[in-house]
Amino acid sequence: MAKEIRTVEFVVLPVTKAKASKMFQTAGACRYVWNHFREKNLADYQAFKNGKGEQPKTSYFSLGVEFTKLRRKTEWMRELPANPVKYTLKYFADALREAMEGKKGFPKPKSRKRTVPSFTIPSSCGVRIRKTNKKYSSLLIPLVGWVTLARGGGNSQEEGEPKQVVLRHDGHRWRAIVFYEVEVEERMDAGEVLGVDMNARQVATSDGDFYYLPDLEKKEKRRKWYQRKMARQVKGSSRRKDTKRKLAKVSRKIANTRKDWIHQTTKEISEKCGTVVVEDLKVKNMMASAKGTIENPGKNVRQKAGLNRAMLDTAFGKIRKNLEYKCGRVIEVNPAYTSQTCSECGHTDKENRKTQARFLCVSCGFASNADTNAAINIRRLGMAHLHGEGSGISTVPMNREIDTRLSYG
Numbered sequence: 001m002a003k004e005i006r007t008v009e010f011v012v013l014p015v016t017k018a019k020a021s022k023m024f025q026t027a028g029a030c031r032y033v034w035n036h037f038r039e040k041n042l043a044d045y046q047a048f049k050n051g052k053g054e055q056p057k058t059s060y061f062s063l064g065v066e067f068t069k070l071r072r073k074t075e076w077m078r079e080l081p082a083n084p085v086k087y088t089l090k091y092f093a094d095a096l097r098e099a100m101e102g103k104k105g106f107p108k109p110k111s112r113k114r115t116v117p118s119f120t121i122p123s124s125c126g127v128r129i130r131k132t133n134k135k136y137s138s139l140l141i142p143l144v145g146w147v148t149l150a151r152g153g154g155n156s157q158e159e160g161e162p163k164q165v166v167l168r169h170d171g172h173r174w175r176a177i178v179f180y181e182v183e184v185e186e187r188m189d190a191g192e193v194l195g196v197d198m199n200a201r202q203v204a205t206s207d208g209d210f211y212y213l214p215d216l217e218k219k220e221k222r223r224k225w226y227q228r229k230m231a232r233q234v235k236g237s238s239r240r241k242d243t244k245r246k247l248a249k250v251s252r253k254i255a256n257t258r259k260d261w262i263h264q265t266t267k268e269i270s271e272k273c274g275t276v277v278v279e280d281l282k283v284k285n286m287m288a289s290a291k292g293t294i295e296n297p298g299k300n301v302r303q304k305a306g307l308n309r310a311m312l313d314t315a316f317g318k319i320r321k322n323l324e325y326k327c328g329r330v331i332e333v334n335p336a337y338t339s340q341t342c343s344e345c346g347h348t349d350k351e352n353r354k355t356q357a358r359f360l361c362v363s364c365g366f367a368s369n370a371d372t373n374a375a376i377n378i379r380r381l382g383m384a385h386l387h388g389e390g391s392g393i394s395t396v397p398m399n400r401e402i403d404t405r406l407s408y409g
């Protein structure tokens, strides 16, 4: 038996005013600590980047020592739960390390208005969850008290051990994302390799399966309609506030549908294989901006299409991140020509791709769904890499640590 982390998202039922205010204060303290340490480390980081000064310490432990000092002299902070507030520094340490390695820029400040209020109950606190009945459970938040959790479909991981909880406010209510450690059967198909082709409306795998994104057109239309309506309304008016609330609601529904779909799709793919091969999104983006879109090379990218592209890239990034977490390994390959190459004979020709959906090889006559054909090519490139023929392809090692960033989508 092996151990894995599975997440379950609950809605926190309304709590008393006192509890609600404590929860927001805790999230506020996390923001404060983040910004405090950000400022403290900024000068050191810049000096280090310019070749002057030592590398700032990025471990959670070293930052934790500083935190204890800060908490001791900040009176209001002492009334808030220590471990959840301190755990902000785990996220900060990760962000700082990534900045140091040049993977990302220096961590941005958190803002009262734009940052989603959230905090984490880390495993060091000992997460306590009690099952009340089929639909409800209670969660103990340190220094706040017990709150009720609800989930429509029940708790699929109640046999697991709750290790960590992320609480975040979605603008409407609090949600609790619980990280369960569960015992799972060893994978039988760890050696299986699947190629994955990502598109705007579906994901295709090299074994011929498709995962279609639920139709969001109606909701997208309604969102646009509210956006336009709001733009016409007087700022500060109650009608505008009403529209704003409805807009937020439909946006939330769209986001949740996408999120559920990504979770479900990546879960099903990960159950079939131990290694997935995907296109390198950075290269894909570069190709997309240079040539219109991959699907329609040569077409100019209009401003509006560019916006949709950005949304799409975020979705692809999330799928990739989820696959990385759920499968053993992710291999990235150069996506050039994967849609124009025949997966049977290797003939590469623009003419092979007569329409968006169909692939018909002009050389050998092989016919297939265009995305399945692309997924098979992607898989082949990944296999070449596995057998040491590839170069410049990055693989991502197995990572089954609790990665809370996953749930921040």
Ligand SMILES: [Zn+2]
Pocket (backbone or CB within 6 Å): 342, 343, 344, 345, 346, 347, 361, 362, 363, 364, 365, 366
């Ligand atoms: Zn062919």
